[in-house]
Amino acid sequence: MEWSPPPPIFPPLDLTNTLDAIAMQPSSTTSSVIDSASITNNSTSATSISTTPERTEEISEDGKMPDNKSLEAEVEEETETVEEGNKEEEEEEEEGEGSGKGDDPGDTNESDGESEQTRDTRILRDRARLQQNTPITPFTKKSITTAGVTTIVRKLRSSIKAPSSAPASRAADKTRRQSKRLSIIATGKLDTTTPAFSRGKRSHDVMTAGSKSANAKLQGNTSARSAADGTPLRSSKRARKHFSYNEDDDDESSATRDTSEALSTDSQTKQKKRKIWLNQGLYLGQGQDLDVRKRPGGKTKKRGKAGADRPAVLPLPMFTGLGVMDTTASCGHGLRATRSFAPRQIVVEYTGEIITQEESERRMIEDYKDNNNYYLMLFHQNMILDATRGSVARFVNHSCDPNCRMEKWLVDGKPRMALFAGDEGIEAGDELTYDYNFNWFTGVSQQACHCGAENCRGALGKRADGLQKKPEQSAKGKGKGKDKTRKKGVNGKGGKLVEAKKPTRGRPRKLVAQVQKSVIITPKRKHKRKPPPSPVTSSSPGSEDSLDPSSPSSPSSETSDHPTEASPSKKNALSLSEAARRRRTHDRAGRPRVTKTYKVNKTIRGGKGISHKSVTSKKAVSALKKKTYEKVLTTTTTTTTTTTVKTKSPSLSSSSSSPSLTSKSAGTVTTRATRRGLATPAAVENEVSSKLLEHAITTVLSATTGIDGLPADDSIVIVPALNTIQVAS
Numbered sequence: 001m002e003w004s005p006p007p008p009i010f011p012p013l014d015l016t017n018t019l020d021a022i023a024m025q026p027s028s029t030t031s032s033v034i035d036s037a038s039i040t041n042n043s044t045s046a047t048s049i050s051t052t053p054e055r056t057e058e059i060s061e062d063g064k065m066p067d068n069k070s071l072e073a074e075v076e077e078e079t080e081t082v083e084e085g086n087k088e089e090e091e092e093e094e095e096g097e098g099s100g101k102g103d104d105p106g107d108t109n110e111s112d113g114e115s116e117q118t119r120d121t122r123i124l125r126d127r128a129r130l131q132q133n134t135p136i137t138p139f140t141k142k143s144i145t146t147a148g149v150t151t152i153v154r155k156l157r158s159s160i161k162a163p164s165s166a167p168a169s170r171a172a173d174k175t176r177r178q179s180k181r182l183s184i185i186a187t188g189k190l191d192t193t194t195p196a197f198s199r200g201k202r203s204h205d206v207m208t209a210g211s212k213s214a215n216a217k218l219q220g221n222t223s224a225r226s227a228a229d230g231t232p233l234r235s236s237k238r239a240r241k242h243f244s245y246n247e248d249d250d251d252e253s254s255a256t257r258d259t260s261e262a263l264s265t266d267s268q269t270k271q272k273k274r275k276i277w278l279n280q281g282l283y284l285g286q287g288q289d290l291d292v293r294k295r296p297g298g299k300t301k302k303r304g305k306a307g308a309d310r311p312a313v314l315p316l317p318m319f320t321g322l323g324v325m326d327t328t329a330s331c332g333h334g335l336r337a338t339r340s341f342a343p344r345q346i347v348v349e350y351t352g353e354i355i356t357q358e359e360s361e362r363r364m365i366e367d368y369k370d371n372n373n374y375y376l377m378l379f380h381q382n383m384i385l386d387a388t389r390g391s392v393a394r395f396v397n398h399s400c401d402p403n404c405r406m407e408k409w410l411v412d413g414k415p416r417m418a419l420f421a422g423d424e425g426i427e428a429g430d431e432l433t434y435d436y437n438f439n440w441f442t443g444v445s446q447q448a449c450h451c452g453a454e455n456c457r458g459a460l461g462k463r464a465d466g467l468q469k470k471p472e473q474s475a476k477g478k479g480k481g482k483d484k485t486r487k488k489g490v491n492g493k494g495g496k497l498v499e500a501k502k503p504t505r506g507r508p509r510k511l512v513a514q515v516q517k518s519v520i521i522t523p524k525r526k527h528k529r530k531p532p533p534s535p536v537t538s539s540s541p542g543s544e545d546s547l548d549p550s551s552p553s554s555p556s557s558e559t560s561d562h563p564t565e566a567s568p569s570k571k572n573a574l575s576l577s578e579a580a581r582r583r584r585t586h587d588r589a590g591r592p593r594v595t596k597t598y599k600v601n602k603t604i605r606g607g608k609g610i611s612h613k614s615v616t617s618k619k620a621v622s623a624l625k626k627k628t629y630e631k632v633l634t635t636t637t638t639t640t641t642t643t644t645v646k647t648k649s650p651s652l653s654s655s656s657s658s659p660s661l662t663s664k665s666a667g668t669v670t671t672r673a674t675r676r677g678l679a680t681p682a683a684v685e686n687e688v689s690s691k692l693l694e695h696a697i698t699t700v701l702s703a704t705t706g707i708d709g710l711p712a713d714d715s716i717v718i719v720p721a722l723n724t725i726q727v728a729s
């Protein structure tokens with residue numbers, strides 16, 4: 001790039017200064033100065049000469065100024081004389097202005113008298129200097145002529161334009177300056193005693209808040225150098241500035257390079273332009289002596305390299321402070337908002353590694369076996385998002401009453417996970433929390449929850465057994481602030497949580513899903529076998545009054561315990577009943593059957609206080625279903641006008657909602673079982689109900705009318721849709 005000259009900085013008449021400028025300034029500058037001088041040369045010379053006759057005469061008289069003195073010296077003398085005179089006049093004017101005597105001509109004369117001695121001294125000094133240092137010696141012995149000034153100036157210009165002198169002098173000057181700086185660095189004459197406030201606010205704050213160890217680490221390099229040299233260093237910022245200056249100057253002279261080589265120790269610790277110390281500074285205040293750039297081997301981490309080069313320690317969250325850590329002492333680190341967020345506004349994306357379930361299991365077993373904090377989340381299509389090395393969102397803690405929610409979005413067709421503000425928004429200073437119930441994924445045993453919310457479920461995410469502790473205080477009524485998107489998942493294989501289904505309305509889907517995938521059953525107690533029921537001897541079947549209230553086989557009892565003697569007119573029915581009873585209570589080989597009653601867990605049917613036993617394998621579940629089906633079909637269900645048959649199966653555990661079959665001589669038999677196909681427990685239930693119903697009706701009719709099988713007339717109306725049979729009285 002071409003160098004553009006600055007405007008002339010010297011007065012046109014000051015050739016002495018011009019000569020000085022030759023050594024200092026680029027040639028073009030000097031040229032312009034000389035040009036100015038030459039343009040005004042005639043008048044200048046005339047002025048100079050006319051204003052300094054006395055001085056010239058005096059010098060001549062003293063013999064101190066030879067006649068053939070150099071033109072340059074002459075010119076310089078003249079110009080300096082003028083300059084001196086001007087300066088003195090200016091000073092006098094200033095003094096005069098100050099004292100009110102500025103207009104007194106006598107002052108000027110007095111001043112002239114005083115300046116003569118000074119002028120003589122200066123002339124002598126300048127002459128000596130010119131003889132020694134002037135680069136224009138060819139002109140020194142030329143005679144003084146006014147017209148020669150122009151020639152001299154022209155020659156001066158040509159000599160100044162010579163390419164060798166100016167750049168060399170510039171480089172030398174630059175080298176001098178750089179060398180001076182480098183020597184300061186080399187000798188360690190920087191000042192670390194600079195007060196903290198002069199380091200800049202950020203640095204000062206960081207240093208103040210930081211731990212002493214980290215503080216020492218931050219200043220490690222400079223301190224070490226300082227200690228080695230025994231001289232204090234300035235702040236690292238200044239030192240780095242010098243180094244960076246050194247790096248940037250590619251055109252530095254060999255002298256500077258030599259100096260740099262002499263600083264070989266420093267060049268090893270050459271600072272990169274990255275503000276590395278800032279990284280450390282950000283983690284100050286965390287109370288850990290941690291260099292996040294260091295790998296276990298001690299080498300500095302290379303950028304963009306993944307895999308085996310991962311640091312052994314995780315960087316701590318950048319935006320947390322002691323406040324968060326204090327308040328969530330039992331939850332580890334957390335995040336606190338430093339600004340407010342509108343309802344449903346995105347807060348931060350949840351990023352990390354996307355791995356397979358197998359890999360996540362491997363990591364849980366091997367890599368994270370000693371961890372207390374887990375960052376795994378079911379992401380998409382059974383892939384796991386491991387945020388152990390992910391965004392800062394991984395530090396968001398769980399709360400059963402959260403102010404955020406984690407949502408999965410498809411962005412450009414790709415799944416992304418992000419934390420959004422809840423329906424009430426977030427105030428600056430709030431701790432960010434969301435409900436891990438969304439799709440928390442760990443293979444570890446359940447972690448206790450310390451969120452402190454009123455409706456705390458007591459555990460993080462879903463309980464390992466797939467059951468959620470029912471909140472003591474219903475979330476109902478709290479309305480806002482609740483995570484409306486909370487999704488109930490189901491417990492999957494091996495105690496791990498599987499992806500949560502989209503929330504469904506109503507109960508059936510949830511029920512079916514749970515029954516199918518996570519049947520939790522517990523044998524309530526062994527059913528005490530009771531004596532087989534006897535045929536009914538109701539005096540007036542079909543009437544409720546015929547029920548024997550004293551009999552244990554009341555409508556509320558499961559079976560009729562009190563057999564009564566059969567009437568001869570009902571022999572067919574009795575034999576049938578006996579045979580049926582026999583079939584139900586004994587297997588084909590004649591061995592007595594064992595009957596069990598199961599009660600299903602409350603989460604399925606809302607029962608209370610039932611102990612659980614998990615049956616998670618599909619095989620066990622299907623075996624159980626089959627067994628239950630068989631059991632129901634073979635259960636003793638001697639149905640009379642006073643008999644109630646109550647069936648219980650894993651899916652029909654709740655007494656309130658389980659279908660009960662109450663057959664009365666002149667009543668209504670109703671079941672709410674819904675046919676869902678033979679594979680479902682509901683289908684089993686329906687099938688059982690139908691068979692029981694059929695059997696009951698047959699039994700009743702046989703007992704009352706002596707007719708086997710269903711009647712062919714309209715006395716019984718079957719309403720299939722409702723599974724309701726109305727028996728006409």
Ligand SMILES: C[S@@+](CC[C@H](N)C(=O)[O-])C[C@H]1O[C@@H](n2cnc3c(N)ncnc32)[C@H](O)[C@@H]1O
Binds near residue numbers: 330333397448449
């Ligand atoms: C995604 S991390 C959250 C950040 C974590 N607190 C930390 O310091 O790195 C999840 C872990 O935090 C802890 N945690 C989060 N919320 C919690 C809570 N409400 N109660 C107890 N521990 C909690 C658990 O150890 C959990 O495994």
